[in-house]
Amino acid sequence: MKKPKVRSSVSSVVHDINTIEFFLTNTRRQVIMKVPNQNVINLILSLDGTRGIDEICQEYELDILAKKNMINMLKFLERKNVIIDADKEWYKEDYQRFRRVLNFIEDYVSVYDEKIHAWNNIRSSHVVIVGLGAVGTWVTYQLAQSGVKKFTLIDADIVEITNLHRQIGFTLDDVGENKIDIVQRNLHEIDSEISVEKVYKYINESGIEEFAKEASLVINCADKPTVDQTTLWIGESCMKYGVPHIIAGGYNLHLSLIGQTILPFQSACVKCFETKLNEINKIDISNIRKLHIENRKIGSFGPLCAISASIAAMEAIKVLSKVILPANINRRGEFDIYSMNISYMDISHDDNCEWCGVNGKFC
Amino acid sequence: MINQTDIYKIRDGIDVYLIGEEILQIYFMNTRKQIQFKANKFTVLLIECIDGKKSILDIKKKLEERIEKIIDIDAIKQVLLLLVQKGIIVENKQNVHSSYISDESKERYDRQINFFGDFLPGVVRKYEAQREIENSCILIFGCGAVGGWIATELAMCGVRNFILFDGDVVEKSDITRHIYYKEEFAGIPKLDALEASLAKINPKINITKYYQYLTPETLITNVIDKADFIINTADEPYIGHTSLKISRECISQKKAHYIAGGFDAHLASTGELIIPGLTPCVDCYADYFKEALKDWKPSPHPVKERHLEIGGLSSMSLLSASYAVIEIIKYIAGLTDFTNYSKSRGEFLFDTLDINYLDVKRDENCKTCGEIVYEKA
Structure with missing residues (x-):
């Protein structure tokens, strides 16, 4: 460590001359440390990243042993994310x-x-977004704003006036245009360095292998014919090449379902989810009949789509960083507009999974 | 009153299941509510005939063909009335929207209006809800990350009248925060950039711009008087101070407002909806924190310019903003009953993706809001 600095997001509270508490406001973690005397506290609270180790030693008149102790303490505080090297x-x-x-x-x-x-992992990543609708549009811009420079966009749809209330970035002037072209234009307006590969198609049972194999991450925001179906198609292609994928478009009828994040062979795959959910939802349907309703139109609401999308984008950044652990592995959730709460359902890896179990076809 | 020429339809977003021979289960897809009730064979057949096209007379004829018996039309009306009361069917009147919103709005916001329809029984209230949104005047202090998102999402929902307050200029580093950011906007006032973006969403939007920062001296009484709903995301010089100033003025004018952003918005604080006389006001919150943090006395941070080192992702601001917009639209459009509203500020954690709510109660003796009596909007 060259120039130790207390991280900007850290609040320090001195409880007494022997105890100092660090609160990592961004990650909500807490580190409490016992120290021998007030001088050590003063030393820590002076670490502003402008002075090197030797300068600090001189200022506090530390001998060789004390210097060694200080370096050990700094290493400890660095490991606990309290201080960081200010070298930028x-x-x-x-x-x-x-x-x-x-x-x-x-x-x-x-x-x-x-x-x-x-x-570097985020900057050099390549993200495939399948479906540029009520979730895919929001997710794409979020990732561009967080540093992703390379996208493959897959969608054959055109902008319709009824999309505008929930799909970000499409305007009245864009009605009738290919969604992909408009998203590409908007991405370039945000950052002209962004590169976009455009695939004007709806996905089908042949999957997305040719795109998945090159990708750092695939995000499923496609709900045609159904989310469950696109999820299986995409999941299968991604498992074949071991590519992480996020089910973002897993909302029910454009509502607030928060989909799962899949790290192949480390977490439950979409097939594990399907199997477990089928078990959970297994009810005696012989006795139940769904009445047919003619001429229906389903409602949708932009800000609810944005909640799902914002969470998918956060998970994406975690996966792309390869450093932060995603939260939605082995679970999926729902945001409830009445209670404004998020609840999750845990789904564990299935050892007998057809795809990733002991005898699974991708193992 | 139900007339025999009336046409009914099952409300959009409803699934109807028949369990066994006589239990009807109604599933409201958008809100996930479920109700069950007993129904005889006649009611089931009747529901299957409701298609938004056939009049009651037509339905009578069709049912008579099926069961080969003469049916009393009053029996049909009786069942329909019950289904209306349970919020399962609505009258399908053509052009009923035209007293509330334009044809253009009907087309553009159709799916959103259907979404509202799941909250609001009857034929017209969902259109009234959309009209309320379109006619509201929204004042936003601070048009940065969270403020920009809120304005954008509200405009997408149909809000047409904005008063915007911000003195800042777009910087290149705003690429990571502002939805209205474009490379070409670097260097121009944020309000101009946001205005250009909102005008594309809806050319009919009216925007009044105040290119200024809020200071303790800024006079805000008149501008708050012009607005129906007020949002604060101004975190300069400090969100606590701007919120106190704004909230006190709003409380005295008995106007609902939302304190969003600021504090730890990079941690996706949900902010709080403040309804005078019903929810805690900013002073109630301030007293709560004063008590909760009385032993929390951080030492001065060694890094002087540490505001330049604040981290955050645009997706965190998006979550805060979307949460706020859901609450604001619920309030403005009257989607839910706020009489028992008890939500206080929540904190969304990036690590675990959970929301933890603070338990802040309104202080009945609060010097700002204690004497205010809640009036339903």
Whole structure:
């Protein structure tokens, strides 16, 4: 460590001359440390990232033993994400524009190399978005705003006037145009360096292998013919190449379902989910009949789509960073507009899964 | 009163299941509510005939053909009345929207209006809801990350009148925060960038712009008087101060408002809806925190310019903003009954994707809102 600095997001509270508490406001973690005396507290609370180790030693008149102890303490505080090396050389190119994302990620890493690694992983990633509708549009712009530069967009749909209330970035002037073209235009207006591969098609049973194999992450936001169906098609292609995927469009009727994140062979796959959900939902349907209703139109609401999409985008950044663990592995959730609560249902990996179980076809 | 020429339809977003021979289960898809009741064979057959096209007379004829018996039309009316009361069917009148919204709005917001229909029984209230949204005047203090998202989402829902307050200029680093960010906007006032973006969403939008920061001296009484609903996301100089100033003025004018963003918005704070006389006001919150944090006395941070090092993702602001917009639309459009509203601020955690709510209660002795009596909007 060259120039130790208390992280900006850390609040420090001195409880007494022997106890200092650090609260990591971004990640809501707490570190309480016993210290021998007030001088150590003063030293920590002076770490502003402008002075090197030797300068600090001189200022506090530390001998060789004390210096060694201090370095050990700094290493401890670094591991606990309380302090960080203030050397910013590595990301100066991106720093001006993306400093908020960089600062945010910084709270999840403790060592220098991991920081470079996480940001480079995001910057060099290639994300495939399937479906540019009520969730896909929001997710795509979120990722561009967080530093993703390369996209493959898959959708054959055109913009309709009834899309405008819930699909971000489409305007009255865009009605009748290909959704992909409009999303590409908008991405370029945000960042002209973004590259977009456009695939004007609806996915089908042949899956998306040719696109998945090149991808860092695939996000399913397609609900035609049904979300369950597109999820299986996409899941199968991704499992074949071990590509992480997120089911974002898993909302029910454009509502607030929060889909699962799949890290192949580390988490439950979409086939595990299907099997378990079928068991859970297994009810005696011989006795139940759904009445047919003519001429129906289903409601939808933009901000609810945006909730699902924002969570999918957060999970995407975690996966792309390869440093932050996603939260929606082995579970999916729902946001309830009445209670304004999120609830989750846990689904564990199925050892007998046809895809990723012991004898699964992808193992 | 039901007339024999009336046409009914099953409300959009409803699934009807028949369990066994005589239990009807009604599933309201948008809100996930379910109700069950007993129904005889006649009622089941009748429901199957309701298609939004046949009049009651037509239904009578069709039923008579099926069961080969003469049916008393009053029996049909009786069942229909019950189904109306349970919110399962509505009268399908043509052009009923035209007293509330334009044909253009009907077309554009059709799916959203159907969504409202699941909250609001009857034929016209969903259109009234859309009209309320279109006619409201929304004042937003602070048009940065969260404020920009809120304005954008409200415009997408149909809000047409905005008063916007912000003195800032778009910077290149705003790429990571503002939905209205475009490379070409760097250097221009945020309000102009946002205005350009909102005008594309809806050319009919009217925007009054105040290119200024809120300071303790800023006079806000008149501008709040012009607005129906007020949103604060202004975190300069400090969200606590701007919120106190705004909330006190709104309470004295008995106007509902939303305190969004700021604090730990990068942690996706949900903010709070404040309804005078019903929910805690900003002073109630301030007293709560004063008590809750009385032992929390952080030392000065060694890094001087640490505001430049604040982290956050645009998706976190999007979550905060979308949460706020859901509550604001529910309030403005009257989608839910707010009499028993008890939600206080929540905190969304990026790590676990959970929301934890604070338990803040309204202080009946609050010097700002204690004497205010809630009036239904």
